Amino acid sequence: MSYGNKIIRVIKGRRPKIVVIGGGTGLPVILNSLRDKNAAITAIVTVADDGGSSGAIRDYINVVPPGDIRNVLVSLSDLPADFLNIFQYRFNSKDSFFAGHAIGNLIIAALSEMEDNIFDAVQKLSKMMKVDGQVFPASNEPLTLNAKFQDGTTLSGETEITHARNKVERVWITNTQDSTQPPKAVAPVLKAILDADVVVLGPGSLFTSILPNLMIPNLGDAVRQTKAEIIYNCNIMTQMGETEHFTDADHVRVLDRHLGGDFVDTVLVNTAPVPDNYLDHQKYDEYLVQVKHDFEGLRDLGCRVISDDFLDLHDHGVFHNGEKVANEIVNLALQRDGRRRR
Template identity: 70%
Template sequence: MTYGENRIVRVIKGRRPKIVVIGGGTGLPVILNALKEQNADITAIVTVADDGGSSGAIRNYINVVPPGDIRNVLVSLSDIPEKEKEIFQYRFNSSDSFFAGHAIGNLIIAALNEMQGNIFDAVQSLSKMMHVDGRIFPASNEPLTLNAEFVDGTTEAGETEITAQDKQIKRIWVTNTNSSTQPEAVLPVLAAIMQADAVVLGPGSLFTSILPNLVIHNLGEAVRQTKAEVIYICNIMTQKGETDHFSVADHVQVINDHLGGNYIDTVLVNGAKIDMTKFNPADYDEYLEPVRNDFEGLRKQGCRVITADFIDQHSGLVFHDGKKVVDEILNIAFDAYCRRKQEE
């Protein structure tokens, strides 16, 4: 059955494919935008352990979950006019000493968090106001602190501080910033993962965008228990201070190690050659080199590997092509749904 036929079956059955995307950073909205265009039933689970930039400053001032990744996901799934999105995304320039660097959307999210009493309800209210097509769930209802142990045995706390060490990370974990209680995801997050056809991890920073979600104990357990296909979209480039010289198999091994077993079912791997002469490292100096493909290493971890040209390279930068990636995700999700129905 061709991909086009798959889409006809989905329409006839009147059921949108249920896709959960877990992560943060700039890669997440690329996938969400493309899923929205394909009319998927989307749930975005967004990391809340960021402590940099405007998000970090707001977090330090008023002690809320960092809003930056949530803001970008809201915009990617919103149906409001583009002009209103531009206002929401507007960032004050440096001539205003008080507001300098802050995005209007971050301030609105922080205000709603204060009004509603928690970030989860704040995001749900704002999702309605912005006519979001899908669901956006913070991974936790409390601000979290990212912690890391390095290979040399030293430890550090805070995303910015961890990446600044420029050391190989052995493992990460999260703690509640404001209490000693164990971080938890709320029930709608867990339900979305358990009911999904596909759970997508990435693309995004391995140690600071993807893993901070998976090490929340009940969220990680939901990923281990779900019957959905667990898909990992590997980054195109290695990242300074996080994945220096990593192969695709190295990325997957780190995720599986943190989950406690081989839980990645399918890996999407870019097979297209990257034209490094067009790549301007001055624009993205945190990226080092293309991630090496290691198919033997992936096979040893029991992964199905899908290799294709998944990149969109322009203006000296390299990104995932959202449409190409989402075409594969929807095929996989449809197959997973059919398998589940046969088992019932």
């Protein structure tokens, strides 16, 4: 069922507070649609990415990887498109350092050095880029993602884990600079979660984009303690090694298991079929098949299900329809009346 597309613009004289937690390419799609809904948006972005330009910069300079943060800043920025295109531009030079780097990644790395931390750097850059909302790195220090696979082996590093194409059993994170120090989120991140009307998880890779945030101990505690409605925006496709053969209920079970209890209140589920032979499996080689539905399993987990055609097909890829998902999220925020079960 679905609440439809009607949006109520006012809730007790204030903008609804929406926190979105994740990373990867799916997060900016939802944020870009939410920014037009008269909501107070906070994006909490993973800092455990170690691939591509972000990983190379992380190797050269001891900073939090900037790639996901860059994309989120652009999705919420009010700057003209020409400026944003420059910020997103990747060098195609064959120079050993600049090749493949996005200009925005270099700017974020430079500001991190100038401000002596990534959090203050992103806040300054948010003002410069006229960001409508708040963009918070999940942690102020670089984090390393670790995984144990179902065959008992372990690996460290988001890229290594993804490329292993092995079935993940559980993940955890450690402080990259000092593994003896527990990772932590800064106070504004925790306050945003505790003050929110809704907290949205995803879309994004379950084990490598969503859970790295929730595995930060005090951030995970805040998600468990908040009175906000917890919404899981379920992935449309399964991913090799991560969620092979998963149903939508299996995704929620993994989240619950990692956080130690049933904490997801509402699940957004796409019910539109992906046409046969549409997906370009060479371009999107991590995707396998469409996530199967288990509505009874979701209800047994205490979840309310909102199902609809959330599908957006283009460039032979499978994506969420940002506008439809954003409408449902805002409706839930506006209709929130202390429903939180836990």
